[in-house]
Amino acid sequence: MAQIRTACIGLGPMGLAMSGYFTRFPECEIVAMCDRSESVLNAALDSFEQTTGKRLPGFTSHEELFRSMDFEACAIACSPEVQPSLSVYALEHGKHVLCQVPVAFTEEDCRAIYRAARRSGRVFCCGEETRDWAFFRQWREMERQGSFGKIFYAEGEYLHYEPDWDLFTDAASGTPVRKSEACCRKDADLVPSWRSRLFSHPILYLPHTLGPLLSVTGGRITRVSCFGTRPSGYIYRDFPFRDLECAVMHNDRDVVFQVKAGFTTPHGFKAGTGAHWYQIKGTKQTVEWARSTLDTPKRFTPVPGTHDGEWQAMDCVLSRPEDDHEIRSSGHGGADLFPVRSFLSEILYGTPSPTGLVPALQMTLPAILAARSSEEGGRDLAVPDLSSFDESYRR
Ligand SMILES: NC(=O)c1ccc[n+]([C@@H]2O[C@H](COP(=O)([O-])OP(=O)(O)OC[C@H]3O[C@@H](n4cnc5c(N)ncnc54)[C@H](O)[C@@H]3O)[C@@H](O)[C@H]2O)c1
Incomplete structure (x- = not known):
């Protein structure tokens, strides 16, 4: 018998892909x-059977799943609005959890996950995988060797436009509906999807x-300020979408960060990474991914003591x-297996996952504060330290 019997909860494109990786x-x-959608569930069971030859038991309620089956771990890939309550439920029922990114959209949910994981002693990890693209592994190694000098700036963007996002869910079947006409908002057969709510504050991603x-x-992000465009799309007209939000942050190692997110205007792809782009600046070296x-x-390497230096193409790959x-x-250019592997290693060998509980929440809380700052006209906000959550779990 396998050591880690796993149940998959949420079987949209990401959940189905995760089931294959495990x-x-x-x-x-x-x-x-x-x-919770029977049609999505049946399609996933069929697809899993076609690839593995195995017909799995299927459930439309997680409570029923937990009552009926014996297992050690869950892979959760639902809306980030419901992932926290499912994660807490699973942890409290003694299961290890690998939860998709973003793991939560509110500070209260981050606190609840932290408390449940600490109390249960079970592993909680986040499925953020792009950190394991080969070029990020290379940049981490460069930092370890001191090649950047002092890093003082980091920038990134996730600008992922689709002209036909699944903004709605069919009310009867729970299946996604790719319609972008504002009149659909009045259609009683359709309900807004989690993406249509996310796009009011894309920085939550x-x-x-x-x-x-x-x-x-x-380091840990300590302060955040964020600005966004008006809450009314320029292309997705009559939807309450901010086309772009930009957060400026500071961490406890004196690095300034700038991160942009947007989903509802076209930006053009970057080579290899599609909608993702990054830059790291240090006193000895700047590196950046392809901008188009x-x-x-x-990379840029300055000539010490001059204002000059050299830009060179860099051999960076996914x-x-x-x-x-x-x-x-x-999937995702060969990155998708990494979070699954580190999740299993933390369960089996106690090797801390780089996307385990603390790093997962430390990448999530700044997003939540950024959305609040954007709502408050860019107000500078402090990001809580996770140690402030300890009180609540000990009580
Ligand atoms: N790591 C990545 O690169 C990456 C890529 C895509 C999506 N994601 C994340 O994966 C998650 C899912 O994304 P998706 O595109 O597959 O979304 P989706 O909306 O297509 O699928 C989510 C599924 O969860 C189901 N669901 C919702 N609530 C449920 C509940 N309480 N119990 C059982 N099922 C429930 C829905 O019916 C739906 O089928 C999101 O958190 C998203 O941000 C991550």
Whole structure:
């Protein structure tokens, strides 16, 4: 019997992909699937059977799943609005949790996850995977070797436009509906999806970008200020969307961060990373990913004592030829297996996952504060230290 029997909760595109990744680890076995939409659930059960030959038990209620099945871990890939309550429920029922990014949209939910994980002693990890693109592994190694000098600035953006986002869910079947006409808001058969709510504050998706940057700079974000465009889309007309939000942050290692997020205006892709872009500046070196498909990753090395220096194309890639085939063939340019592997290692060997409880919440809280700051006209806000959550879990 596999050591870690796992149930998948939430079977949209990301949850279904996650179920496939878990099957690649011999220490793990997927034992059940759960989605509150019966049609989504049945499609996922069929797809899993086609690829693995195994028909799994399926559930439309997580309570029923927990009552009926014996398992050790859950992979949760639902709306970030419901992920916290599902994670807390799973932790309180003694399960380890790998939760998709972003793990929460409110400070109260972060506190509840922290408290439940500490009380239960179970592993909680976040599925942020882009931090394991090969170039981030390379930049972390450069920092370890001192090649950046003192890092003082980190910037990133996630600007992911789709002309036909799934802004609605079919009320009867729970399946996603890709319609963008404002008149759909009056259709009684459709309910707004979590994405349509997210797009009022796209900066809530900041953990996906901040996590990788923090993995290079280290430290904890202490202050945040954020501005956004008006809450009314310029392309998605008559939707209460902010087309772009930009957060400026400071960490406890004197690094200034700038992170942008937006989903509702086109920006053009970057080579390899699509909608993602990053830059790190240090006293000895600046590195940045390609800004467009015409561009390459590059580095700037100053000539000490002058205002001059040299820009060079940099050999940066998403996955390395020496990464094994399983890694290279996983989603998001070969990054998707990393969070699953580190989650399983933390459970089996106690090796702390780089996206475990503390780093997961440290990349999430600044996003929540940034959305609040944007709402309050850019007010500078302090990000709570997780040690302030300890009180609540000891009580
Ligand atoms: N790591 C990444 O790169 C990445 C990429 C895409 C999405 N995501 C994250 O993955 C998550 C899911 O994304 P998606 O695109 O698959 O979303 P989705 O909305 O298409 O799918 C979510 C599924 O969860 C189900 N669900 C909602 N509440 C439930 C509940 N209480 N019990 C059981 N099922 C429930 C819905 O019916 C739906 O089928 C989100 O948190 C998203 O941010 C991460």
